Amino acid sequence: MSLFLVDSHCHLDFPDFDGERADLITRAKDNGVQRFVTISTFVSKIERLLAITREFDEVYASVGTHPHNAGEEPDVTVAQLVELSTRDKIVAIGEAGLDYHYDKAPRDVQAKVFRTHIAAARETQLPLVIHAREADEDMIAILEEESGKGAFPFILHCFSSGRALAEAGVALGGYVSFSGILTFKNSADIRAIAADVPMERLLVETDAPYLAPPPHRGKRNEPAFTRLTAEVLAEVKGVDLDTIARRTSDNFFRLFKRIEDPRTAG
Ligand SMILES: [Zn+2]
Numbered sequence: 001m002s003l004f005l006v007d008s009h010c011h012l013d014f015p016d017f018d019g020e021r022a023d024l025i026t027r028a029k030d031n032g033v034q035r036f037v038t039i040s041t042f043v044s045k046i047e048r049l050l051a052i053t054r055e056f057d058e059v060y061a062s063v064g065t066h067p068h069n070a071g072e073e074p075d076v077t078v079a080q081l082v083e084l085s086t087r088d089k090i091v092a093i094g095e096a097g098l099d100y101h102y103d104k105a106p107r108d109v110q111a112k113v114f115r116t117h118i119a120a121a122r123e124t125q126l127p128l129v130i131h132a133r134e135a136d137e138d139m140i141a142i143l144e145e146e147s148g149k150g151a152f153p154f155i156l157h158c159f160s161s162g163r164a165l166a167e168a169g170v171a172l173g174g175y176v177s178f179s180g181i182l183t184f185k186n187s188a189d190i191r192a193i194a195a196d197v198p199m200e201r202l203l204v205e206t207d208a209p210y211l212a213p214p215p216h217r218g219k220r221n222e223p224a225f226t227r228l229t230a231e232v233l234a235e236v237k238g239v240d241l242d243t244i245a246r247r248t249s250d251n252f253f254r255l256f257k258r259i260e261d262p263r264t265a266g
């Protein structure tokens, strides 16, 4: 089969892509990017995401409150998330987590909302998409404490944290997803961490419209560029692009259980 990559994390609902979504999907497929998960940042805006998933067969969605928006949705409940997770094409919970770089919501509110999402992931056993930035210690503490109450599948998305968080995540059964950050010149530390993440726990993503890899750095990112990150990840792991595509897609379909793996059909 030809190249099969998955953009496990993008934001196709953002206005950056208005009027261009069909072209975007076509360009992505031309680059071997065949499936997409458009990630929720506001539970209250879930209908917009669902509309996009209905428009494009290859696009799936998550449901959750981004830590930046935790102050606006502080009272989201486990029941609400679990109920919304039953909607057609919802395949994950999140993104939720801790962002101490921007501190857009009070840290205690971020933590409370994050724990709500963990409980929903535990109950549904859908993968939790975790956003962690400059919050390594608290993130490790919460993941270890909450895992002790009962396991839940999770992804450390757009990994840009320290080695200790990657190791703790892997030890707890989590996956680590790399974005365009992996390809940046000054990201040698992130590449060194990626080199040590077990092959069976790796994912790739764009986080588009943010974080375009070179030669597009500073411009709008789009799902087609997943391939550029996968190429660098292949180099880091000392394998070819086909192998990275196959392994990260294997991981993706193992984790995102609700999505059928078309590679195995026939
Ligand atoms: Zn994020």
Ligand SMILES: [Zn+2]
Residues within 6 Å of the ligand: 009, 010, 011, 039, 095, 207
């Ligand atoms: Zn995101």
